[in-house]
Amino acid sequence: MIEKIQSNLVRILEDLYGDSHLNIDELKINLQENNDKKHGDLASNIALILAKPLKKNPQEIANSIKDSFITDEEITKIEVAGPGFINFFLSTKTHSEVLNEISAKKELFGKSETKNQNVLIEYVSSNPTGPLHVGHGRGAAFGSVLGALLKEAGFKVDEEYYVNDFGRQMNILAASLWLRYAQLFNESITMIENGYQGEYLISIAEKLKEDHSDKFYRNYDSIVELLKTEIQDDEIFTDSVVVAIQSALENDFNFLRDFALQAILELIKRDLLDFGVEHNFWFSESSLYDIKENKINQVDLAIEDLKSRGFVYEKENALWFKSSEFGDDKDRVLKRGNGEYTYFASDVAYHSKKYDRGYDRVINIWGSDHHGYTPRVQAAMEATNRDPEKLEIVYIQFANLLRAGKKVTMSTRSGEFITLRELMDEVTTEAARFFYINRKADQHLDFDLDLAKDQSKDNPLYYIQYAHARICSVLKKSNAQIMDLERADLTLLDTEKEIEIQKTLNQYPALIERAAKSSEPHLLCYYLKDLSGLFHSYYNSEKFIIEDKKLMASRLFLLKGVKQVLVNGLSILGIKAPEEM
RNA sequence: GCCCCGUUAGCUCAGUCGGAUAGAGCGCUGGAUUCCUAAUCCAGAGGCCAUAGGUUCAAAUCCUGUACGGGGCACCA
Structure with a gap:
């Protein structure tokens, strides 16, 4: 109906003003639905817009259009009102056409024709070092609903989880697992403060013992001595414990790391599935570091690419990317002085691959605390001749849980967070999804647990x-x-x-x-x-x-x-x- | 200091491409059930759309400044 009126308007405008300088094709003819029934069902502001270029009174223009418009059994009446709005009144028969359409299309009502465009949405992507908590829930709900919406709107959608299974945190995870495992044999062994404290790791340690008995337990005096050190709450101390465990276990350390990783990914996948979220791709960060037949890994490849374009330099033993040349606040480190890659280096490689995989749109759903991170990623894309505009980033604000009107306090550090699983158990999956979505994503959300359970x-x-x-x-x-x-x-x-x-x-x-x-x-x-x-x-x-x-x-x-x-x-x-x- | 986001009814929040008299829920006041699910509905009161300018025929909406609130600014992930 809207299209019909629009095309009629275009024809009338051509008749009336086709010989003037107006470019009718470029005009956007808006039809808006009216809130007030007095003004009919649809209204056009075209006369108001044309008043200036035509140098005519808008009401005069509106009236000429009205006089040329032929009413029929669908559009029953036309009126000019206010400063020059043209109001259209539709018949009851016209209004009811939608019911026949719904009846014919059923579950397909609302679904658009295919747009022949591929979209990649990356979301959740929480570190595989523990189960999902309520902070991840919002991104999970948002991503899966956005995916469904895009499919409904005619896009071909892939949903991806980026697994941060590389680097220091993974080693800390492996060390934490070993400590929990060792505790099963020797109660005097203590957990390190910066390790992963959560109970889930105890369960994983028990599973490890079940599967492999005491294979990985040897009484390492040096580690035990080290654990008695006064300064526990310290990154350097943490690293020294990790290194001690790593060198003592040798190759078994990698086994423990994979064991922990797989167990936690299982937890995450199960939670997501029960939450109604299903990614069809799980992209491993460490795969970017695999050396294939071309003898260079993806990350080095990306760095080399930047280097060949002249955007990489060395300073104080570290490798820097000149992101400031592309609007970032300052340059960013790709490879640290100690030879380790930064998370950012992985991300340059990862996003380059995302582009190269041939998507029309690339959407990242990130926690809003990452917004400062965006300019450097876009800078890397721009520096390598990839259109930075193609990368759409949606920021999700944090959610507070309210119980009896009061904020529920949480702390990730001590492991005292509420897991997504607990939330689902308490308020049901469906209520959790709805309440997460029922608020603009970039706004703080107060999730009222009592209301979500209210009937x-x-x-x-x-x-x-x-x-x-x-x-x-x-x-x-x-x-x-x-x-x-x-x-x-x-x-x-x-x-x-x-x-x-x-x-x-x-x-x-x-x-x-x-x-x-x-x-x-x-x-x-x-x-x-x-x-x-x-x-x-x-x-x-x-x-x-x-x-x-x-x-x-x-x-x-x-x-x-x-x-x-x-x-x-x-x-x-x-x-x-x-x-x- | 710089960068995001916000400020709309007592409270929690919507508000499409800038359109005519600004919306919902809660709360408050007063009503509706011999009848298809009252787990619902109806009516009323309640607004300087933070503030000062600008653009426009037209601004809650776009632009600039200010105030207040939240978040972010690592050789972390």
């Missing part, structure tokens, strides 16, 4: 699901399946509430498109709440199982449309629509 309309998810259950109940009681709803007379749907519901249903495809385009899944939550609210209001004002079978059929057909859109929207959020509650 009343205060809880927006409950409110939406209840709307669906109510519709199911009515359809069931009415024996809707024995009626020929497709043939219902939809012109009977002419009350204010019925028109508004149909208009809202009609907005759904555009909403999906917009939410996908701007990476704003929260819009879907708000939409579903609105639609549910309209339904509940309608439900209370009208009866559906009534004597007048024709009216009954048309109303039930409307309810079926609402039901379908609720199902479609909830399914994008990864949430079920229960038939009974």
Whole structure:
């Protein structure tokens, strides 16, 4: 309908003003939906925009357009109002077309044609040194819903988890595992302060003992002595313990590292799966350091590339990238004085590969604390002739948990964090997903645990699901399946509430498109709440199982449309629509 | 110091490409159930859209300054 009016407007403008200097093709003809019924269903501001270039009174232009516009049974009336708006009034038949469309397309209503574009979304990517906690949950929920939205909007989507399985933290993890393991044989051995303190590592150590008995336990006096050192809370001390364990275990150290890594990845994968999140790629950071037949690893390759372009220099034994030449605050280290690569070096290689894998869009979902990191990554892309604009970064703000109105305190350091698993157990997976999404991503989120468990309309998810259950109940009681709803007379749907519901249903495809385009899944939550609210209001004002079978059929057909859109929207959020509650 | 994000009803927050009289929920006040799920609905009160300028026919929305709040600025990951 919008397209029809637009093309009519273009034709009229060509007739009226085609000979002036106007470039009609370049005009954006906006049609907006009106909030106020007095102004009709759709409005165009075209006359206001043309007033200046045509040097004419906007109302005069609007009236000429109005006079040329031919009304029909779909567009019943046109009015010029206010400073020069052109208002269009649609017939009830036009409003109800959406119901036939939903009935025909079913779960495909809202799905766009394929855009023939590939998108890579990278998200969660938490360090594989412990289970996911509630801070990761928001990114996980966001990423998976954005993925679903993009698929709905016609993109081919790959979802990737970047596994930071390389470097110092992995060695600390391996050392922590060995200490936990050794404790199973010798209780006097203490855990180091900067090690991974969480209980999950004790379970992994027990598993290690189960599988390999005391194979890795030898009484290393030097390590025990070292652990008695006064200064525990110190990075240098931590490293010296790691080195001691590493040199004592020799090759077994690598085995322990992989053992811990695999066990933790298992935990993470299971948590994500239960949370309704499924990545189809798991990209290992350490694979970037594998030496293949060309005898140079991906990271060195990326560094060499930068070097050959003249953007790398050496200072104080370290290798620096001239990111400041591309808008970064200062230059960044790629390889440290001690010969170790920085995390940034991996990221240069990783992002270069992402580009080279041939995606049209590359989306990173990062915690908002990483925003300062963006300029250097984009600088590396720009320096190697890759379009930095292609990399879209969405920042996710932290979430606070509220219990009884008070913030729940957490500390990652001591291991006193609430895991995603605990959150799912407490409020259900679906509530957790909904509440994570129900807020603009770049804003702080106060996650109210009590509200998420509440079973009343205060809880927006409950409110939406209840709307669906109510519709199911009515359809069931009415024996809707024995009626020929497709043939219902939809012109009977002419009350204010019925028109508004149909208009809202009609907005759904555009909403999906917009939410996908701007990476704003929260819009879907708000939409579903609105639609549910309209339904509940309608439900209370009208009866559906009534004597007048024709009216009954048309109303039930409307309810079926609402039901379908609720199902479609909830399914994008990864949430079920229960038939009974 | 520099860089992000924010400031909209008492509270928590939406607000599309700049459009006509600014939206929801909670809370508050008052109502609705012999009837399809009251797990719901209806009505009312409640606003200087932080602030000062600018652009525009038109600004909560775009631009600049200021104030206040949150976050970030490693040879960490």
